[in-house]
Amino acid sequence: MTLSTQPYKGARDFYPEDKRLQKYMFGKLREVSERFGYQEIDAPILEPTELFLSKGNQEIIDEQTYTFTDRGGRSVTIRTEMTPTVSRMVAARRQELAYPVRWYDIPNLWRYERTQRGRLREFWQYNADIFGVEGVEADHEIVVLADQIMQSYGAKRDMYTICLSSRKMVDELFTQYLGLDNTQKDTLIRLVDRIKKLPYESFVAQADAILTPSQRDAGVLDKLLALLKVTKLQQLPADFASQPAVVRLQQLMAMLESSRVANAVFDISLMRGFDYYTDMVFEVFDTDPENNRAMFGGGRYDGLVGLFGVEPVPTVGFAMGDVTLQNFLESHELLPKLHSETDAYVVLVGDDMYEKAQPVLSELRRMGLNIAVDSTGRKLEKQIKTAVKQGIHYALFVGETELASGQFKLRNLAAGTEETHGLERIVSIAKDRRRAGDVPARAEDDEDGDLLG
RNA sequence: GCGGAGGUAGCUCAGCUGGUAGAGCGUCGGGUUGUGGUCCCGAAUGUCGCGGGUUCGAACCCCGUCCUUCGCCCCA
Numbered sequence: 258m259t260l261s262t263q264p265y266k267g268a269r270d271f272y273p274e275d276k277r278l279q280k281y282m283f284g285k286l287r288e289v290s291e292r293f294g295y296q297e298i299d300a301p302i303l304e305p306t307e308l309f310l311s312k313g314n315q316e317i318i319d320e321q322t323y324t325f326t327d328r329g330g331r332s333v334t335i336r337t338e339m340t341p342t343v344s345r346m347v348a349a350r351r352q353e354l355a356y357p358v359r360w361y362d363i364p365n366l367w368r369y370e371r372t373q374r375g376r377l378r379e380f381w382q383y384n385a386d387i388f389g390v391e392g393v394e395a396d397h398e399i400v401v402l403a404d405q406i407m408q409s410y411g412a413k414r415d416m417y418t419i420c421l422s423s424r425k426m427v428d429e430l431f432t433q434y435l436g437l438d439n440t441q442k443d444t445l446i447r448l449v450d451r452i453k454k455l456p457y458e459s460f461v462a463q464a465d466a467i468l469t470p471s472q473r474d475a476g477v478l479d480k481l482l483a484l485l486k487v488t489k490l491q492q493l494p495a496d497f498a499s500q501p502a503v504v505r506l507q508q509l510m511a512m513l514e515s516s517r518v519a520n521a522v523f524d525i526s527l528m529r530g531f532d533y534y535t536d537m538v539f540e541v542f543d544t545d546p547e548n549n550r551a552m553f554g555g556g557r558y559d560g561l562v563g564l565f566g567v568e569p570v571p572t573v574g575f576a577m578g579d580v581t582l583q584n585f586l587e588s589h590e591l592l593p594k595l596h597s598e599t600d601a602y603v604v605l606v607g608d609d610m611y612e613k614a615q616p617v618l619s620e621l622r623r624m625g626l627n628i629a630v631d632s633t634g635r636k637l638e639k640q641i642k643t644a645v646k647q648g649i650h651y652a653l654f655v656g657e658t659e660l661a662s663g664q665f666k667l668r669n670l671a672a673g674t675e676e677t678h679g680l681e682r683i684v685s686i687a688k689d690r691r692r693a694g695d696v697p698a699r700a701e702d703d704e705d706g707d708l709l710g
Numbered sequence: 711g712c713g714g715a716g717g718u719a720g721c722u723c724a725g726c727u728g729g730u731a732g733a734g735c736g737u738c739g740g741g742u743u744g745u746g747g748u749c750c751c752g753a754a755u756g757u758c759g760c761g762g763g764u765u766c767g768a769a770c771c772c773c774g775u776c777c778u779u780c781g782c783c784c785c786a
Contacts, residue, residue, distance in 0.1 A: 263777080309786085317786070320711095338786050366786095371711090373780070532786060576786085606744050641746040656744065668745075675745085 267370070267378025274648070277595045279381070282582060283363055285409045286383045290361040293402050295385055298360050300342045306332040308341045323367050335367040339384045340533075340561065340574070347388050347572075348565030356389030356570075375550075375581050383582075386574030388562070393505050395573045396537045396557060397512045403541060403555070403575055404518050411591045417552070420524035421509065421539045424556070426502035427528070430484060434494060435477050441467050449485070450528035487525050502536065509537060533558040537573070543585055552585055553577035595648070600687040601667070602644035603630040604637055606656030614655045617665075617680070621653075624684045628653075645670050650690060653683065 264270045271279060287297065306324055309317075318324060323335040336342060339362055347358065363383050370378060385402055387395045400419060407417055431442040444467050452460050465478050472478075487493055490507050497503055506523070513521040529538040540554030555575020563569030586592050601621070605614055611632050621628045629649070631640040644652045654666040667683050668675045678686070 261777090266777085317784090321784080321786090340786075368786085370784080371782095372778095373782095376785085530786070604745075636743095637745045639746090643746095645746055652745080654744075658744090666745090670746075673747085 265378075267372040269377065269379070273597070274595070277597070277648075278583070278592065279579070281593065281595055282410075282579065282586070283381075283383075286361070286363060286406060286577075289402065289406050289409050290385055293359065293398070293405075295359040295361040295402075298343070298346065298362050299364065300336075300339075300346065300362075302336055302365070303333045304336055304342060304345075306334045308345065309334050309337060321369050323369055336364060337366055337368050339364045339366070339382065339576070340386075340558075343384065343386055343574075344561040344572075345565060347570055348562050348567045351562070351567040351570065354388070357395070358388040359386075360388075361385040375578075375584055377580055381579040383577045383579070384574060386572055388570050388572050390573070391559075391571045393508050393512070393537075395571070396509050397516070399555065399573045399575055400509075400513060400521065400539055401516055401518060403539070403553075403577075404521075406577070407541070410586055412585075412589065414520040416544055416589050417520065417585075418542045418544055419513075419518065419521040419539055420527045420542060421506070421513075421521060421537065422524055422527040423502045423506045423537050424529070424534045425536045426500065426506060427525070429500060429502060430493075430497065434484070434497060435480055436472065436475070437467075437477075445481075446528050449526050450530065452485070452526050485526060488523065490523055506537065529554055529556055533561055535559045539575070543588070545588055548584060548588055552581045596650045596671075597648040598627055599629045599647070599649045600626045600691060601628055601651040601653045601683075602640075602647070602649045603628060603653050603655050604640040604644070605631060605634070606637065606654055606659075608634070610655060610657075613657075613660060617655055617660070620680055621684065624680070626684055626687050641668075641670070651687060 269275070290297070306318060306322075309322065317337075318334065322337050324332060327333050342364075343360065343362070347354065361384060363381055365379060365381050367379050370376065372378060383406075385399065387398060400421070404419060427446065428442065431437050431445055432439070437445060445464065448460065448463055448467070455463075461478070461482065464481060465473065468477055484494075490503060490510065491498075493503060510521065510523060524540075527538060527540055529540060534556040536557040536559070538554065538556035540551045543549060543552055553576060555573070557571070557573045559569055559571045562572065603614060603618060605611060611630070611634075614630065618628055618630055629647075631643060633640070641652055650670060652668040652670055654668070659665045663679055664677050665680070665683060666675055666677050667686065676686075
């Protein structure tokens, strides 16, 4: 019986090039989040199972989580999402936090699911939440943050669409305008959530099946179908235009427009599943027809913190999975060619140079460069190939001649150019390159986009 | 839970209607002593996913099983 070299089903190994890519993606997330004043948090990967039951879905716990009993007889679950944990953390310090609280996190999560494209069992998920702001300003900030993250990867506005709606508004439309009871409303929400996946006739038939005979006679189905054709808030029934939820969404759309988020659109069919959202909801879609599914989203959920027995705290947030994000960046060719964290690979020229080169290596490292040395004594060709293969930007040649003169050849492996300098100059060249960073091939200045410059 | 596709050298795969394996890339070495990504020469490497069956003989046929992958269901 030989041991398998495969990682566990649905989980990934991160070799240096994979980890480098993850660091790039997470780096942007951290950079943009912090630019908006969000602070990073983290928490245990294990939580008491009850925490994930608060949403009331026993089925999910039974079938789609890693749940086990610890040695103390407690039922624990590997986190499947971060929101309950973040809510718990806010509730724990409900009184003492300085609001508005702006937090973000990038936890690894586990879900026991059948794997498929874009969906693994272990994945990372970025979350950003703002707590303590009832006003529409928080909704605006969260959507702008999501948008700016996309911009930071070099995404163009025609590559993604930000769809917005309001759960509260939809609830009111379905109950007050269509006259459905709560059970019918919930069923219909689930159905509308899948509308883009269903043939239209099938949708109509299933919607009709929800209605009572008297509702059918009253023409509720036609009212619903007309409602779903609405693409602008102004097209909603006139007596609904002044509803607070509608006014608020209108306000949000206007604010986004003046923030130049030109790809934000109203989408009445957007439901965002069947969960804890209480008002604004949004989802970001890839416009590429090959990958026309929701990439990520979020919304306002004012009720979660209150589940911990403290006064509720208004909250807006969103979450973004690493796998879908990576798929998006790959398909739009937005990933830069990433180089090694090692600035230079020291190629030793001549025999017995390893010891003699040590002072130079120490000096370069002391001055802040990341330096790897080839200690194999192989011919130069092999040493250089190793550096190239490891994605290191520069090769630095160290031989008797260089040690004697204090002048070293620095070879730019990507460009194939070579210059000779003293150590100080070499350090500054390498640091300049490091600062310039790795830039996506397709990222150019976006006049209407990146607020961060 | 359901359905499609597939598992052959490190990787991508070929292998016609059964006669115990190949290519490209990669790896390693060399093309004489201080330079890669193009060139030339040479070398190593596989229990053909696993178990069983049919057969004189199976990578190829049959059964089972495990795994990978795509989709459905679900999706916090």
